[in-house]
Amino acid sequence: MSNPTAPPTTAVIRPYRHGDHDAVYDICVRTADAGGDARGRYASDDLMPDLFAGPYLHLEPELAFVLEYAGRVVGYVLGTADTQGFVRAYRREWIPRLAHRYPEPTGAPGNPDEEMLALHHRPERLLLPELAGYPAHLHIDLLPAAQGRGHGRRLLETFRAAAARAGAPALHVGMVTANMRARGFYDRLGFHVIPVPDPGPLTYLGRATGDPDG
Numbered sequence: 001m002s003n004p005t006a007p008p009t010t011a012v013i014r015p016y017r018h019g020d021h022d023a024v025y026d027i028c029v030r031t032a033d034a035g036g037d038a039r040g041r042y043a044s045d046d047l048m049p050d051l052f053a054g055p056y057l058h059l060e061p062e063l064a065f066v067l068e069y070a071g072r073v074v075g076y077v078l079g080t081a082d083t084q085g086f087v088r089a090y091r092r093e094w095i096p097r098l099a100h101r102y103p104e105p106t107g108a109p110g111n112p113d114e115e116m117l118a119l120h121h122r123p124e125r126l127l128l129p130e131l132a133g134y135p136a137h138l139h140i141d142l143l144p145a146a147q148g149r150g151h152g153r154r155l156l157e158t159f160r161a162a163a164a165r166a167g168a169p170a171l172h173v174g175m176v177t178a179n180m181r182a183r184g185f186y187d188r189l190g191f192h193v194i195p196v197p198d199p200g201p202l203t204y205l206g207r208a209t210g211d212p213d214g
């Protein structure tokens, strides 16, 4: 007879809980180098998660979902349905919350850590006019062992439906152009390129939230 209190042995997607925080941070840094492992790349392994996971977990936990397998969190999707509101809250709440760790840099960034700090202190970089019609945005990451099994599709679908319920007609991702594997994933799931002048190392992709993934 199965034990109803045992962790699930098939992968399940469920809403984020506070206790998932460290697992999400760990997955984030292990996938933050254009989809590969970024551990050891910055002075702290928390730097990338503090920019690309933590603010969403803190400010919009209801739009965060995790993939759990055998009692372990092995993937997540998180984001916002309202990028403008998120940027305002990032400046108002998230920057002051981490001020002890990340003081505002003076002068031009001189190394990769300082480049990330400059991004942290300029959340308004997310407000490109070309993205205004795609008010939701997301980040999705799975540990290598969980990739390529259809879980990314299901996580994305979960976020899409949640963003639609929250009133966003369309969503976007800003992905590192070098991450070819992720690009194949988004193309398959019906995203199109959103042309942006001077996109730097990023490619912007978007799609409507109205219909399930293609």
Ligand SMILES: CC(C)(COP(=O)(O)OP(=O)(O)OC[C@H]1O[C@@H](n2cnc3c(N)ncnc32)[C@H](O)[C@@H]1OP(=O)(O)O)[C@@H](O)C(=O)NCCC(=O)NCCS
Pocket (backbone or CB within 6 Å): 031, 034, 035, 036, 140, 141, 142, 143, 146, 147, 148, 149, 150, 151, 152, 153, 154, 173, 174, 175, 176, 179, 180, 181, 182, 183, 184, 185, 188, 189
């Ligand atoms: C990118 C990522 C989220 C995709 O999730 P995944 O679970 O590996 O993808 P899935 O298995 O759900 O694939 C969904 C569909 O996309 C297709 N697909 C996935 N990657 C593809 C690729 N590189 N090229 C073509 N098709 C691809 C799959 O074949 C599948 O098609 P189907 O459902 O019609 O059969 C995941 O691999 C990942 O976390 N990678 C590391 C972190 C990362 O790069 N995150 C994105 C940052 S922008």
